[in-house]
Amino acid sequence: MGISICLLAMLKLMDINAFGTSYKKYDLISSKFDSWIYIYPFCELLIGISFLNSSPPSLINFIALFLGISGMISVFKAVYLDKLKLNCACIGGYAKTPLGIISFIENLLMAIMSVLILIK
Numbered sequence: 001m002g003i004s005i006c007l008l009a010m011l012k013l014m015d016i017n018a019f020g021t022s023y024k025k026y027d028l029i030s031s032k033f034d035s036w037i038y039i040y041p042f043c044e045l046l047i048g049i050s051f052l053n054s055s056p057p058s059l060i061n062f063i064a065l066f067l068g069i070s071g072m073i074s075v076f077k078a079v080y081l082d083k084l085k086l087n088c089a090c091i092g093g094y095a096k097t098p099l100g101i102i103s104f105i106e107n108l109l110m111a112i113m114s115v116l117i118l119i120k
Helices: 002-014 016-023 028-031 036-052 058-081 101-119
Strands: none
Touching: 002 016, 002 036, 002 058, 028 036, 028 058, 036 058, 036 101, 058 101
16 A cells, blocks of 8 residues: 555655646635645655554644545535536646546545554
């Protein structure tokens, strides 16, 4: 999981402005806090690197839990409540992957992994 998260973060960092343009369309945090699009990929990279460690710091696990839950809420709201037809920003700004269940599961897995590490 750590490797996957690192790879996704690096794809976002390849063109952070393109990522941000796509991400702002559905993310609840970046819609209120513009700078979040520049912070999120680095947080994700830090989480991925920390998950590769045998015992990541608790703060990182709480950040991963927060990001996972907020991501699930954002995707659920955009896709299932607002019925938006958007592309996922998860692999960068130029992806043509539709926002939906895959994005939701990605965030769910990050949240579950952080909970499992926290209760371990």
